[in-house]
Amino acid sequence: MSVVQKIKEATAKGINHLYGVSLLPNEVLVNATKPEFEGDYTVVLFAFIKQLKKSPDTLGQELGDFLVSSFPDYFVSYNLIKGFLNLVITDGYWLEFVATNYHNDDFGQTPANGQRVMVEYSSPNTNKPLHLGHLRNNFLGRSIAEILRINGNEVIKTCIVNDRGIHICKSMIAWQLFGNGTTPESTHTKGDHFVGNFYVQFNDEYKKQIEALKAKGIPEEIAEKEAPIMKATQQMLLDWESGNPEIMHLWRTMNSWVYEGFDTTYKRIGSDFDKTYYESNTYLLGKDLVEKGLEKGVFYQKEDGSVWIDLTADGLDEKLVRRKDGTSVYITQDIGLAEQKQKEFNAGQSIYVVGDEQNYHFKVLKLICLKLGLPSADGIYHLSYGMVELPSGKMKSREGTVVDADDLVTEMVNIARQKTEELGKVKDFTEEELLQLYDIIGLGALKFFLLRVDPKKKMVFNPEESIDFHGFTGPFIQYTHARIKSILRKSLTQLPPLENLSPNSLLLPLEKTLSIHLEMFPSVLQDAAIEHDPSKVAIYVFNLAKTFNSFYTEHSISNAETDEKKILRLQLAQITAKVIKTGMGVLGIQVPERM
RNA sequence: GGACCGGUAGCUCAGCUGGAUAGAGCAGCUGCCUUCUAAGCAGCAGGUCAUUGGUUCGAAUCCAAUCCGGUUCACCA
Structure with a gap:
């Protein structure tokens, strides 16, 4: 306790x-x-x-x-x-705490509680590469999963890939028109970027065609619908839905390029999933639930045959769940997928890491599931996060202001290399060790930056200033860890095994402050899980590192006043290193032994 | 227009189930490397907590109104 x-x-x-x-x-x-x-x-x-x-x-x-x-x-x-x-x-309390935990590798880990939780995150589209917004999503999802896991839950990480639909057909059409049979391999381009370029080309061409039609005096609204490339795209979607072999082949080929690219990125940033759902498999789900809903009277049918739910009593609107032509809409497949997840995994809680622009959607989704009586409905939780903006405002793909995920990671790692070389502390590292260190630091800076703020809030990413390695940053904390490890490497070899300290030793103020910080770690983890908020952990670990650094400057560990003090401080240092490692681990950030 | 979210130091953010003189980091200014890694430490400066009312022993925090910014309310996904 x-x-x-x-x-x-x-x-x-x-x-x-x-x-x-x-x-x-x-x-x-x-x-x-x-x-x-x-x-x-x-x-x-x-x-x-x-x-x-x-x-x-x-x-x-x-x-x-x-x-x-x-x-x-x-x-x-x-x-x-x-x-x-x-x-x-009492000092005795803190000394007891230190003595029982300095060798406890599981400090912070709660025993299994028998609960199963699903966390869905990432949900990329297969028509363009990942960007900064996806990174926030991925880091949040991964982190919340780890936070729940360390709190004793069994966690299943899932991803829903939006691999079909009109937007996918756009890049397909553009490749048919302009691709000349090129492939990622033939052009030495990463697959997701390769496909993304055609998506961009589609939009360029589409714009041109609209302008051409407008020049002929056709109103913009009509031009948007009548542009030949758009008509071709719509035809392609129909062909896809009817299973046209040529289109299916093209679709599979282009998606496989994208997946190859995504895999590289996911691997680099440390995202992985226990189960991946594909929209092409799930988009027809939920149709039977519409029937059931009609029978139960949860839904009603209008004269034209379309099916709706009336949520006005809950302060929302009327919502369509099936079109008059009998096809289902986006929310219907989400209801279906919720049911499918329930059948497959029977999790008590199902967390969706999705941007706050879909707040309304998830409110509706949960409400409908509740009204349909789906057993999983109560456990639906929308972990809503704010958009990442640039100093110039929102990122817009049309204006080319989107920060590409791969580019950003590369840049961060390059800066890590540059700073590390400037400081020159690890000149004896092998090339391989160096590359690993640059990755740890660069990605650590990026992840920490995106996770240190409350997920609910939108945040500003300033490429010039955000990439800082001092102060409230990942590298600051990583550095603290490396410092501790350096002491432990040197001191532990020449010391007898750490033993418990006599309880009448008096703690100096900074020793006590550090103990107090360390002791609250489990409750911070718990709080982060309850609030679904990794930033609580980030802020905590930063404060801990700061406290340790003050302590470190003020008191010598290896040349402590007495042997007892030395042992106590080594124990404190050891717990601090462990807590930093565990805390950062839960954020998906590694900590180096040296840097 | 309805619903929801936000407005705290020059910048980026904590604090918000009401509690002591509102905290960090960055940027600016002072000091500190012959002693365990200076990616560090110590300090200075910087605030009408959007505005106005209310609730009470006490409000950045709760309530109301107003102003500003954002999201959303598709037979799109």
Whole structure:
């Protein structure tokens, strides 16, 4: 149990014991004590004074006395300032914590809880390469999966590939028209970029044709529909749906190029999936559910034959679930896929990592699933994240302001190389070790940058300034880890095995501050899981690294004042390194032994 | 127009189940490498928490209104 939890329970017990009032531990507000006051944790008393009819001073004194005398293993003393009861935790508690965890490789890992969770993320289109927005999505998805896993859940990572539809046909048409039989191989181009280029060409040509028609006096709206290349694309979609062998062949070939490219990128950024769904397999799902919904009266049919659900009572609108021609719409296949996932994996929770522009869609999806009585409905959770914008505003593919994922990763790794060479600390590394280090640092900087802010909020990526390796960044934390490892390499060889410290040693302020930070790691992980928010972990690990660096500068570890101190500090350093490694690991970021 | 989200230091962001004098990083300015890695540390400076009211012992945090920005409300996906 964490100290904070202990304080809450002890306080509830104390109030019950002293005044006969029963209180839930979680009704007690416990904060870290502000640095300018004496104490480690603070109980805020204001909430109770009215109910207990006590002055803050009396209540604080009576409660403080009770806590110190009843839980001497936890509390040495207290002081009262206005309604704040500042508690000083015993050094023994922190020493015990350090002694039991410095060799615990699983510190932070919660035992399996029997829950199964699905996390769907990435959902790329197979007509263009991944960009910065996809990176945020991938890093978030991967990270939330790891956070749930470390909290004891069994996690299944899934991906839905949007591999069919009119947008896919656009790049296919363009290849037919302009490709001249070229392939990624013949042009030495990464497959997803190769296909993406044709998607761009489609749009260029389409624009030209519209202009040409407009020049003939045809209104824009009509021109958009009548442009020959668009008509050809629509015909191709029909051919695809009817299974035309030539089109199917082209479709498979071009998609395989894209997958090859995606695989390279995914491998590089560390995304992987336990199960990949393809829209070409799932787009017909959900049709039977429309029938069931009609029978149940959840849906209704209009005169033209189209099927709808009325969500106005829930504050939403009416929503179409089947067109009048009998074909299903986007949301219908999502309902079908939700059911399919349920049948296949029976997970209690199903998380969708999807941009906030689809908030409405997921609200509707969950509501419909609930009304249909799908057993999985309650577990649907939309992990909605904000768009990544540039200083100039939103990224727009039409204006060529999209930041390509592969380019960005390459650039980050190059900068990592450049900085590393400037510092010249790892000149003895082999070429292979160097390349690995550049990857770790470059990707670490990028991932940390995208994960350190609240997922819900949109964020600005400034290519000039965002690529920083100092301060609140991944490399700063990686550097802290490398420093610790350096000490441990040197000191552990010449030291007897670490032993438990006598509990009467006194902790210096920075030793204690570090202990306090380390001790809260499990509750941070828990909080991150509950909130579905990796940034909580990022912020925590940064603060931990900062705390360690202050400690490191102030106190020598290998030349500590006494052997006891040396052992204690080595233990602290060791836990810190482990927590950094685990915490960063949960963010999908590796930490180097040296840098 | 309806619904939802956001507005905190020059910039990027924490803090938001109400609690002590609102915190980081970057940028700017001062110091600190003959001692465990200076990708570091210590410090200075920087704020009408969009605005106005309300709720109360106490509001960046809750409520209302207003202003500004965004997303969404397709027989698109």
